[in-house]
Amino acid sequence: MAQSLGIPQLRVPPPAAPLSGGLTDRYGRTATDMRLSLIDKCNLRCTYCMPADGMAWLPQRMLMTADEIVRIVRVGVEMLGVEELRLTGGEPLVRKDLEFVIGSIRAACPELPISMTTNAIGLDVRARALRDAGLSRINISLDSIHPETFAALTRRPMLDKVLAGVRAADEAGLGPIKINAVLLRGVNAHEAADLLEWSLEHGYELRFIEHMPLDGDHSWKKEKVITAEEVRALITEKFVLSPDPQERLGSPAERYEVRRPGSNFGSPPLGRVGLISSVTEPFCAACTRTRITAEGRIRSCLFSHEETDLLEIVRDGASDREIAQRWREAMWGKPRAHGSDTVGLSSSDYVQPERTMSAIGG
Ligand code: SAM
Numbered sequence: 001m002a003q004s005l006g007i008p009q010l011r012v013p014p015p016a017a018p019l020s021g022g023l024t025d026r027y028g029r030t031a032t033d034m035r036l037s038l039i040d041k042c043n044l045r046c047t048y049c050m051p052a053d054g055m056a057w058l059p060q061r062m063l064m065t066a067d068e069i070v071r072i073v074r075v076g077v078e079m080l081g082v083e084e085l086r087l088t089g090g091e092p093l094v095r096k097d098l099e100f101v102i103g104s105i106r107a108a109c110p111e112l113p114i115s116m117t118t119n120a121i122g123l124d125v126r127a128r129a130l131r132d133a134g135l136s137r138i139n140i141s142l143d144s145i146h147p148e149t150f151a152a153l154t155r156r157p158m159l160d161k162v163l164a165g166v167r168a169a170d171e172a173g174l175g176p177i178k179i180n181a182v183l184l185r186g187v188n189a190h191e192a193a194d195l196l197e198w199s200l201e202h203g204y205e206l207r208f209i210e211h212m213p214l215d216g217d218h219s220w221k222k223e224k225v226i227t228a229e230e231v232r233a234l235i236t237e238k239f240v241l242s243p244d245p246q247e248r249l250g251s252p253a254e255r256y257e258v259r260r261p262g263s264n265f266g267s268p269p270l271g272r273v274g275l276i277s278s279v280t281e282p283f284c285a286a287c288t289r290t291r292i293t294a295e296g297r298i299r300s301c302l303f304s305h306e307e308t309d310l311l312e313i314v315r316d317g318a319s320d321r322e323i324a325q326r327w328r329e330a331m332w333g334k335p336r337a338h339g340s341d342t343v344g345l346s347s348s349d350y351v352q353p354e355r356t357m358s359a360i361g362g
């Protein structure tokens, strides 16, 4: 038998990121869905997202310019297999050159589906121009249709403006419109059925998102989260849900058909609702996201503690190949589950990332 020399075993290094192809990771996933934050600033202060006083905003020079955004998106699409783009923030409408940014992306990537997540403030006067610039469709965040609740939750009395924005988006043809809502116990949870009623009446698809530990106040507690299961109970008097027969594909939302209690399941549904259980049933195994922050850093996961600076090498004159390779390497290290290879959101070892949702680009 060979004698041991007492030398520690060499660790087999993990295989390096591939030098070609798309944004794959060590767990066999491929990211094709790009979330790009245009700005960290916002004109609301939703309690589940931002502190009352706002944040220390990024200085203008640190934000990606329109040209830099286009370059990064084009490399993603042409070299890395990115198939769709969602613009987000902060609040994308706070960016004055938004129409120009979208128009420039559209010119570089004529076939790319471009959507945007927004609070809709100011959309009433910009929806048509955004559609003309090349925006394909829109997701609007709206947690209450009652003015007092809206004001308490967002710390701004601006429900009218948001509703005007939703109407304008609809009229401009930015549908199908999806409405995102976060429910908070004792604040708007009791209004879940009202919000669903309103969304169905207007033909919008409502998605309830579980409150994630990415709030600026760091006051998130697992026990306080209104789970997807609880949402079903909250709306049960007025609505019955049955699984949507259409395939879920890469969507984090579990989709349901909505009917009135007692109605026949063969009858056409009133509409659909999505439940996004990011906390209680994370969708990590099928995640297809790659995220770019407003200052051009790659985050492979919402809950990451690490980022990779892409804008730095863009500004240093990197070639498209170099940009693509840095991106591949960043995504290769994507953690197995929310933020970590070992612990999930429900674990007591879970550590909230420093960045809040608005600073990541949700
Ligand atoms: N300002 C835009 C808006 O509100 O739609 C875009 C950015 S916002 C960060 C994107 C989405 O993240 C919104 O739908 C918002 O409701 C959601 N969000 C923010 N903080 C969250 C949190 N802590 N947990 C779950 N969702 C959150």
Ligand code: SF4
Binding pocket: 042, 043, 044, 045, 046, 049, 050, 089, 090, 091, 119, 141, 357, 358
């Ligand atoms: Fe602003 Fe959107 Fe965060 Fe609300 S959720 S504070 S609208 S970034």
